[in-house]
Amino acid sequence: MNFDKKAGLYHQNARIQKIVADWCAEWIEEDCSTLSALELGSGTGLFTRHLELRAFESLRATDLSRSMIEEGKSRLPDVDWAELDAWECESAAKVDRLYACSLLQWSENPLETLEKWRNALAPKGRFLGCLFVEGSLKELIGEEFRLGEFEWRSEQQWLTCFEQSNYDIRRWDTRLDEEIYDSPMQALRHLHDLGATTNRNANPGKLKQHLKRLETHSGRFKVSWKTLRLEGSVD
């Protein structure tokens, strides 16, 4: 992904990510005053700003990208920001609550990631997050264009991953959002500006042909985002 390079553009372009961060925030507990919390992949702070309002005993927002952290810090200067790789976070001090919005779908090894996250949680700790599932960007993705090296998984597959990683799923649901663009090319440019693409895609000629084939007569191109929101706890 190119999040680091596009950090300056992410906040203004992350329309769906903002919607799902707000949606996920509905499930943050009211009283967090005795809890320690760690957020992974915080980006520019779209979800962090909800956490900050809850007055946790301690709250740390983290990201792998230094530029994202700088963006986040500039918007939420009173939050404790740090660099952390979410796929390798087991050495972090154990916390009562772990949060991650619009991050987990990028994991190439969800079971390993979820086990590390479980190990980062204190006894009776909880995870809350949202992630994009199969069906997202289905109009755009094809053999000539993938988003990255990860596999899209359905909500059922994700629920199984959480169960296999010994989380007790407390609640979950999904939502579907749609964005309308003038063309498939415009949709792809928007993903580029979000930083949600890699440089490892098919050759430019094939990609151009793919986008051409996707063009519609109406001059409107719809892109879907399907999101799973899930809260799970550990023993």
Ligand SMILES: C[S@@+](CC[C@H](N)C(=O)[O-])C[C@H]1O[C@@H](n2cnc3c(N)ncnc32)[C@H](O)[C@@H]1O
């Ligand atoms: C789609 S953005 C989501 C940001 C924020 N959570 C939100 O809801 O807007 C994904 C974020 O995850 C970060 N990220 C990607 N891989 C990561 C990793 N292995 N560890 C930590 N952060 C990562 C990116 O830098 C980016 O800021």
